Amino acid sequence: MKKLCVAxxxxxxxxxxxxGCGAKDNRTSHSVDDLKKNYDFQWTDTSKPILxxxxxxxxxxxxxxxxxxxxxxxGAMDIMDTLFEDTNVNVLWKQVSESVYGEQKTLTLGNHTxxxxxxxxxxxxxxxxxxxxxxxxxxxxxxxxxxxxxxxSILEKRxxxxxxxxxxxxxxxALPRVEEMGLLQNPNLLFLNKAWxxxxxxxxxxxxxxxxxxxxxxxxxxxxxxxxxxYFKNNDMNGNGKKNDERPLNFVWGNWQGNQCDLFGMFxxxxxTEHRIIKDGQVTYTVLDDAYKDACNxxxxxxxxxxxxxxxxxxxxxxxxxxxxxxxDELYGAxxxxxxxxxxxxxSHYICCKPLKGPQEAYGxxxxxxxxxxxxxxxxxxxGELVFFKGAPNIEVLLAYFDxxxxxxxxAQINYGPIGIAxxxxxxxxxxxxxxxxAGKTADELRLxxxxxxxxxxxAEQWGKTVQxxxxxxxxxxxxxxxxxxxxxxxxxxPIPNLQFSQxxxxxxxxYQTATDNYLRENVLKxxxxxxxxxxxxxxxNKAVTAAVGIKEVTAVYQAAYNRYLGK
Amino acid sequence: xxxxxxQDGQVLESxxxxxxxxxxxxxxxxxxxxxxxxxxxxxxxMKRIKYSNFGRNFxxxxxxxxxLIPAVVVTFIFAYIPMYGLLIAFQDFVPGDNIxxxxxxxxxxxxxxxxxxxxxDLMGNTFLLCILGFIIGFPLPILVAVMLHTTKNKKITxxxxxxxxxxxxxxxVVLVGMLYLFFGRYGLVNNIIESAxxxxxxxxxxxxxxxPMYILxxxxxxxxxxxxxxxxxxxxxxxxxxxxxxxxxxSRVQRILHVDIPAIMPIISVMLIMSIGGLMGVGYEKVxxxxxxxxxxxxxxxxxxVYKQGIQxxxxxxxxxxxxxxxxxxxxxxxxxxTASKRFSENSLF
Numbered sequence: 050m051k052k053l054c055v056a057x058x059x060x061x062x063x064x065x066x067x068x069g070c071g072a073k074d075n076r077t078s079h080s081v082d083d084l085k086k087n088y089d090f091q092w093t094d095t096s097k098p099i100l101x102x103x104x105x106x107x108x109x110x111x112x113x114x115x116x117x118x119x120x121x122x123x124g125a126m127d128i129m130d131t132l133f134e135d136t137n138v139n140v141l142w143k144q145v146s147e148s149v150y151g152e153q154k155t156l157t158l159g160n161h162t163x164x165x166x167x168x169x170x171x172x173x174x175x176x177x178x179x180x181x182x183x184x185x186x187x188x189x190x191x192x193x194x195x196x197x198x199x200x201x202s203i204l205e206k207r208x209x210x211x212x213x214x215x216x217x218x219x220x221x222x223a224l225p226r227v228e229e230m231g232l233l234q235n236p237n238l239l240f241l242n243k244a245w246x247x248x249x250x251x252x253x254x255x256x257x258x259x260x261x262x263x264x265x266x267x268x269x270x271x272x273x274x275x276x277x278x279x280y281f282k283n284n285d286m287n288g289n290g291k292k293n294d295e296r297p298l299n300f301v302w303g304n305w306q307g308n309q310c311d312l313f314g315m316f317x318x319x320x321x322t323e324h325r326i327i328k329d330g331q332v333t334y335t336v337l338d339d340a341y342k343d344a345c346n347x348x349x350x351x352x353x354x355x356x357x358x359x360x361x362x363x364x365x366x367x368x369x370x371x372x373x374x375x376x377x378d379e380l381y382g383a384x385x386x387x388x389x390x391x392x393x394x395x396x397s398h399y400i401c402c403k404p405l406k407g408p409q410e411a412y413g414x415x416x417x418x419x420x421x422x423x424x425x426x427x428x429x430x431x432x433g434e435l436v437f438f439k440g441a442p443n444i445e446v447l448l449a450y451f452d453x454x455x456x457x458x459x460x461a462q463i464n465y466g467p468i469g470i471a472x473x474x475x476x477x478x479x480x481x482x483x484x485x486x487x488a489g490k491t492a493d494e495l496r497l498x499x500x501x502x503x504x505x506x507x508x509a510e511q512w513g514k515t516v517q518x519x520x521x522x523x524x525x526x527x528x529x530x531x532x533x534x535x536x537x538x539x540x541x542x543x544p545i546p547n548l549q550f551s552q553x554x555x556x557x558x559x560x561y562q563t564a565t566d567n568y569l570r571e572n573v574l575k576x577x578x579x580x581x582x583x584x585x586x587x588x589x590x591n592k593a594v595t596a597a598v599g600i601k602e603v604t605a606v607y608q609a610a611y612n613r614y615l616g617k
Numbered sequence: 618x619x620x621x622x623x624q625d626g627q628v629l630e631s632x633x634x635x636x637x638x639x640x641x642x643x644x645x646x647x648x649x650x651x652x653x654x655x656x657x658x659x660x661x662x663m664k665r666i667k668y669s670n671f672g673r674n675f676x677x678x679x680x681x682x683x684x685l686i687p688a689v690v691v692t693f694i695f696a697y698i699p700m701y702g703l704l705i706a707f708q709d710f711v712p713g714d715n716i717x718x719x720x721x722x723x724x725x726x727x728x729x730x731x732x733x734x735x736x737x738d739l740m741g742n743t744f745l746l747c748i749l750g751f752i753i754g755f756p757l758p759i760l761v762a763v764m765l766h767t768t769k770n771k772k773i774t775x776x777x778x779x780x781x782x783x784x785x786x787x788x789x790v791v792l793v794g795m796l797y798l799f800f801g802r803y804g805l806v807n808n809i810i811e812s813a814x815x816x817x818x819x820x821x822x823x824x825x826x827x828x829p830m831y832i833l834x835x836x837x838x839x840x841x842x843x844x845x846x847x848x849x850x851x852x853x854x855x856x857x858x859x860x861x862x863x864x865x866x867x868s869r870v871q872r873i874l875h876v877d878i879p880a881i882m883p884i885i886s887v888m889l890i891m892s893i894g895g896l897m898g899v900g901y902e903k904v905x906x907x908x909x910x911x912x913x914x915x916x917x918x919x920x921x922x923v924y925k926q927g928i929q930x931x932x933x934x935x936x937x938x939x940x941x942x943x944x945x946x947x948x949x950x951x952x953x954x955x956t957a958s959k960r961f962s963e964n965s966l967f
Contacts, residue, residue, distance in 0.1 A: 177712050599734075
């Protein structure tokens with residue numbers, strides 16, 4: 050009995066001891082003067098090392114980060130070796146897979162002993178406010194901007210970036226990723242099957258255009274498109290003997306690109322998946338516009354007649370892509386997507402069209418000149434990429450180190466992969482030139498494996514000067530310039546930038562967001578599938594602005610934040 | 618049983634303690650007018666415990682009680698210690714805060730939830746999903762067990778039982794994947810519907826299809842597994858009772874109704890109480906996997922709301938409050954079911 054008691058007591062003691070000895074941070078923090086004296090700390094000249102060799106030995110940093118499954122450990126990446134050689138800053142990466150990171154993020158933010166920073170943090174503005182403004186766990190980076198010459202000059206040049214990353218208390222808690230290629234604003238492009246269209250014209254579909262006109266940049270109105278799609282539906286276009294396996298018009302409902310939103314452009318609505326946009330400086334919900342009702346009813350007509358493949362409403366991206374590629378017979382008559390190459394086997398079979406024009410006679414010709422596109426709220430600046438913890442030792446050195454990531458050539462290598470793998474060793478006209486991937490590997494695979502991604506600064510001024518754009522991006526950019534960007538009024542319609550909310554605003558948002566999101570998700574789909582009657586529409590317009598849905602409250606919060614962003 | 622005798626012992630012990638304590642005080646006052654020393658009092662107490670019912674029981678059964686230790690320790694560590702985390706339901710909690718010393722906000726989280734417009738929708742959706750699942754899912758395993766038990770060919774019984782157990786081991790994600798394959802627009806079910814002359818039906822976008830799909834797939838997955846306990850109970854029915862009934866001329870159905878069912882009634886009522894106690898405790902995973910824009914009006918339940926608020930919006934305190942509220946409902950249901958069962962059938966959990 051006595052022995053047993055002792056055993057239990059010992060066991061308990063062991064458990065207590067284990068629980069008690071969390072990791073302790075034993076690293077010493079040096080003052081900047083000490084760092085300068087002992088380790089030749091310098092940050093002004095970005096071409097010279099930040100520390101000397103002793104510094105590389107004595108001072109280490111631990112950065113927590115998620116990485117995608119196919120990426121190498123960051124410590125084993127060429128670009129990280131290059132950075133270490135250039136700076137003598139020794140960064141140890143503590144990495145978890147992306148799938149695990151979601152759970153570990155909160156834990157790490159709560160208890161960050163021994164961790165100095167989180168790379169690929171992916172913090173929402175809500176989280177930045179919670180951990181930065183409210184609990185002061187995060188380092189206010191703006192107080193150390195002097196140690197970050199590159200980043201500081203970026204902020205001086207780009208007031209808009211500064212505004213997007215500055216929290217409501219005036220501090221900056223996270224470093225951004227800036228990749229401005231101009232690809233994100235209008236996520237969709239309309240592709241049309243060339244052979245099928247020509248066959249339809251041959252088959253007697255009178256849409257007022259000849260076969261010669263069927264090429265990139267074709268402009269169709271809703272009526273013409275309807276005739277074409279009807280023909281696609283009723284005939285065995287791919288000639289496999291089955292009349293009903295053709296899918297006239299396709300998209301992936303609610304996806305971030307290749308979604309349904311461009312269809313609303315026929316009615317002059319710049320919709321996006323959040324249905325929220327800035328119109329004449331006002332935060333506006335597109336679903337309150339009366340044109341939205343007509344659009345829903347019109348699109349519902351296409352859906353009911355099978356002109357829009359009904360599976361588009363609940364198809365997954367993977368199924369969409371495999372349906373486009375795997376079959377020996379082409380199935381898609383037309384589709385909305387980012388590009389055509391990933392969707393179909395032979396890109397040349399599809400032409401890229403201008404946005405559809407509205408119906409010419411229906412609705413009294415009200416929408417006959419409407420022709421616009423989806424304007425998405427996907428910002429090209431992501432705000433919560435890298436955060437530092439308050440009280441991390443020698444943080445000035447780490448900040449100076451990450452500042453190097455914003456140098457153009459480093460940024461390109463962070464984003465695409467190192468010189469020698471992603472870029473040619475030899476520069477062309479002072480530009481980094483993308484290198485062809487070795488046989489059996491795609492550029493995407495190579496990039497995921499060798500590029501850490503994360504914070505970088507690549508803007509319009511770098512493309513064509515320090516870095517040459519990769520080919521696929523260039524193709525898409527050219528198409529956008531012709532078939533999307535000119536089709537909306539850039540002064541009148543603006544996407545919603547990254548906004549910073551105060552704590553009260555955030556609690557208002559979280560109070561109403563579930564109700565608002567669920568209401569819109571449910572109803573927009575219902576209108577498209579079943580149509581919307583005038584009385585339903587009146588009910589909706591009355592209900593949407595009540596507190597039960599909360600559109601009014603959410604709009605007010607966004608408007609206030611947007612006004613602050615504008616500096617009003 | 619052991620825990621019962623333990624509890625009884627405790628009750629007795631405290632009663633006994635109360636009575637002699639007053640005697641012990643009055644005696645020394647009269648004779649010596651001096652309080653007994655601490656050591657004496659402790660000795661007396663030990664003696665009293667030693668000869669009380671509890672002490673006697675304990676000494677007799679301590680080896681058996683020893684076997685309980687792992688269970689008690691595990692329950693304590695994993696069920697009772699984490700319970701202090703419930704405190705964050707009353708706090709404006711941010712991970713990393715000290716739970717015992719957090720930002721107390723009283724019942725604000727609860728008030729916010731009750732005043733939220735989604736409250737009644739969530740309650741209704743959760744309740745309907747659970748109650749319908751319960752109505753179909755509870756009797757089904759009993760029926761299956763009785764069916765299997767009365768089948769004369771034992772080989773077929775064994776085979777069927779194995780087949781029925783199979784689906785239980787399919788993971789949720791795979792199950793939902795199967796649903797998408799079978800019930801998708803170009804899935805097997807729709808192909809059959811079309812070849813029978815019907816219209817293809819969008820199972821995943823129709824509000825009305827969510828509950829049947831969710832409930833029936835869950836029951837399909839679990840009816841075999843849940844019937845195991847009833848089969849075990851049925852095999853304990855004495856054969857002589859059946860023989861007696863047969864001699865009295867009872868038909869097979871009559872034997873089921875008057876011999877088998879009464880025999881497993883205690884198990885049925887215990888299972889009933891337990892499943893009512895867990896009625897509102899539906900998991901969020903499968904609902905979330907089946908959730909689409911089309912059915913979100915009926916598929917947003919308390920569990921998915923907790924997930925969205927707690928994980929996606931990082932509002933741990935609020936989510937805990939909502940979860941706690943859900944657990945309280947469960948507890949109330951459990952107590953109601955238990956009391957009702959005690960009154961009507963004399964079977965109860967506690």
